[in-house]
Amino acid sequence: MWGGRFAEGPSAIMREINASIPFDKAMWRQDIAASKAHVAMLGAQGIVAQADAEAIAAGLDRVAAEYEADGVPENWDLEDIHMVTEDRLTQLIGPVAGRLHTARSRNDQVATDFKLWVREALAQADAALGALQVALVTRAGEHAGSIMPGFTHLQTAQPVTLGHHLMAYHEMFARDRSRFVDAHARAAQCPLGSAALAGTGFPLDREATARALGFAGPTRNSLDAVSDRDFALDFLQAAAQCALHLSRLAEEMIIWASQPFGFVRMPDALSTGSSIMPQKKNPDAAELVRGHAGRIVGCLTALMVTMKGLPLAYSKDMQDDKPPVFEAAGLLALSIAAMTGMVAEATFRTDRMRQAAELGYATATDLADWLVRQADIPFREAHHITGAVVKLAESKGVALDQLSLQELQAIDARIDERVYPALSVEASVAARCSHGGTSPAEVAKRVAEARAALGLGETGEQGA
């Protein structure tokens, strides 16, 4: 009655809800590698006869070759990648295959496989972000002196350089990389040999299996080892934070590519047309990066909620750990690749940026600073005087430096003709030479440092 589409009744429901093979087959390489490390150690320790260990290792190679050629068969009755592989191994080499699972449980097996998979994903995210940083520093070097409006509240605030703006994202991705590197270092202990939850009485060499799989050493507590998924959460947390940064960069590109801004022309390869409006070129790749950030945050939320409240040690809920991690890893890799291409190939319309920087009284702070420096006026008072100047310019519909000296002196007699050079956008950015400031010389320094850290050579065109 309650089986619905499950014609075979409860057994069909159980088979479907229990099967992880549709997604955990993605870990087949890690599963084979962990089994080979385990059986080599069993042979070396005399737990399994050397000849049997060798037969099992050779059989695992054959299974791997089959998977490589034809993919992993999805047999739901066999539940997961561990059982599917062992089953095929048994078909290929006979009952000796049964010795592979000595002193091992699927609980330490899945923890090991998944940790190996996540360690690779962490390393890949770090490397991919390195490529994005290369694109950013390259473009920032070209545009260390290109002036654009800087915004706060998305209102014109002060002139900045495009190079400075791009290097801000370089900083974000540097922090992201450090999170991935950190997570990799924290995931350095191998769970294999923890068995179901309590360890095993067989004389294992856990140091050997850990090292064979590229770990620094074995985990120290078997209960923790089989129930720990912090490494997956670390990955998702770092991925979510990184996705937020990618989304912010994507959003800037979308705004900049809009007609009223016109700061950037997106590469054709990362844009699409409209089926009805022939003039349109839409920043779809950037919009999808912005959208994917939502999904990646969702993946993090999913696993956090899955893990919350699980008692020690393994519970089957934990089988649900893999889909969000696999999904987030795929979305993140694609998002980083899309933003790398966008940064590398975008055409920055520096003429439009320069024009926009002239609007909105972006150098008003420079006037206030000038009053402080040249006329020794306290900043708060200078701010007030500048406000009156901006108000006058606004009412006349002119830029600050288009007001006459009489007009300026009518507001405050201490203003003299030396103020004019300070009101240009070039003077404004050049003046912001504090460490980490937007002056072309500072930006060029930061680009040079970043290039050295990324192992890049020096480049020609830096600075204004």
Ligand code: ARG
């Ligand atoms: N497919 C399982 C998972 O991904 C493997 C571990 C199963 N262990 C168990 N005791 N049922 O979590």
